[in-house]
Amino acid sequence: MALGDFLQYVVTGLLVGGVYALMSIGLALIFGVMRVVNFAQGDFMMLGMYMTYFLTTAYGIDPLLGAVVIVPPFFLVGVAVHRVLLARVTGGGDPQRLMDTQLILTLGLSLIITNGTTMLLTPMPRGIKTSYATQAFAVGPILMNEARSYAFLMALFLAGVVYLFLTRTDLGKALRAAADEPEAAGYQGIDVRAMHGLAFGVGIALVAAAGGLLATYHPIEPTVAVNFIVLMFVAVVLGGLGSIPGAFAGGLVIGIVQSLTLLVLPFQLQNVGVFIAFLLVLYLRPQGLFGQRLRAV
């Protein structure tokens, strides 16, 4: 195996992983702050893809820009979904019971969104035809697909914005406080419920943006989420449950592992590499790459 080939596999994996990473940080944020496993996350990504598609076909907005344009509306959708549905099953009460109702709620939401979209928009796959989807930057012998390179850079940018928001703004700090220690945060005058709404809104907006970026090279259909939701969960657990930088790194790792697996295993086993890496991390570092070890007191 020539070095050039190896580098090509790494670069390809990294570019694919960038969008996985952006998808996953939304899920990690929601879990980190609310302790809710959102099974409908992939469906919001699918809606983001459709919205970007319609912006492109109706108004000629480039999908790379469209992916950012849809952030505010999806933030509002997230806040609304939290207020109307999730607020009823979070905060207070028997944790086991809450967990059950949350799972049923988000799974049900996922089914309704997928099938509602199938009814309204028909199952016909659609695609945004961009000139850059079939072109590549050549760096020496290595080819970097243009659409994936742009999507990767946008994913980095959006993840950077979220990181700055969480670490440099008061609101972001309040959000983290609500995540780390909801009770103490409440004593400090932080409205934990509002923070939940904020986290859900941001989480949904991020995954929708990832969907918009994905739409630059991936076809859109109502069931597209099933191809990605498992990878998102693996990325989040890999990085350490609830850790934002962890989820981002987890996404990148999945992309690279998927790509490098092909060097040693046949194509049919492409995701086997991902799950082996996943099991190894769980075995050697159960708290995940960026997770904190919890001690029972």
Place this chain on the structure above:
Amino acid sequence: MKNVAVGLAVVMAVLIAAPMLLTPATAPAAEDLKIALVVPLSGRWARQGQLKKMGAEMAIAEVNAQGGIKSLGGAKIVLREADAGDSVEKAVSAAQRALTREKISAGIGSWLSSFTLGVTEVAERLEVPWFTLSYADSITERGFKYTFQSSPVSSAQAEQALEQLVEIAKRNNQPIKKAAIIGDNTAATVFFFKPLREKLLKAKGIEVVVDEIWTPPLADATAIVQKIRATQPDIIFYGATNFPDSIQVLQKIKEFGVKSPIQGVGAWLVTPEYVKAVGPELLDSIKAVVAAHPLKGQEELVKRFKERTGEPFMTQDPLMSYAHVWIIKEAAERAKSTDPKAIRDAVAKLDITSGPAATALAPGRIRYDEHGRRIGAIPIIVQWQGGEPFTVAPNELATRKLVWQAGK
């Protein structure tokens, strides 16, 4: 308060009764003939199910407009659709429900070979004749009496299509010496590739230079297309039935400047959504082996289909279910009964050479052998030209002339 309650009750009663009062109470002249259509209407294959439904509905509308089934006093055909969903279990339980809820005279479905294998077991047990376009050989290798497979089976498709291709390539002075096999591991693709890999290509002196099979979804097509670029095959046998996978491979092929001719296996490669997703230029000259496609002389049928559905062209899926409804109609005419067993016996004896049922499928004659395979079923080679797929082989049925693409 009591008056309000009484008033409400009256209003409710009227609302409930109104539809019954408004419907004219005419007794049906003859018992309807019910056809079950069990196809995916949700999940990742829902689009194919929808296309199948369009074809069946069109045939039913035509039969009924022509006065229904004459030997049954003008009995109308009614469609009962059931969603096969996205798993074999769902398909089987949908068929079970559809066939036990009421009397069904015949069934059509379920597109994906693995679904059809399950669904036909239900139909066999309940003794309802079942028509399918699925390709897998195993569907009619189980000694079932109620399964009728109208497509040429995968292995036969591989053999006959290769024969045709080698011939066409020779005629175009582009002999095939090296082949690539790439595709997913769904049943129809597996059955098509198996004989190619094991004996057919060797017998023709063709070397397999790339052989890559994946489980959908494909994360990225770079590695596959890189191998193709490195080996420059004279033909690529292509079986990416999952739309997003296929789009990724085609985009990558363009990105890497691969010029080898692509030979798809299955009708999934000739659907209208491809034009929208990658544009007509990228598709140009890509070929696919399918079980049915509009042939020379079917222009009128295609025109009616396009007007009715708004689809840009007609493909295997609607065409096959269109033919199946007409075959069931012909069988019911001969059986003079809506009884599924009587219809099954009539289908087994059927030999039609004229009318919509016969002309819809090559070679223009409908007969089934004792295994339920359609006698004389041949694969059709279709080619994308200017954003539309046309039949290019066999020659006598072609609507366009085949364009061979330079191999290097």
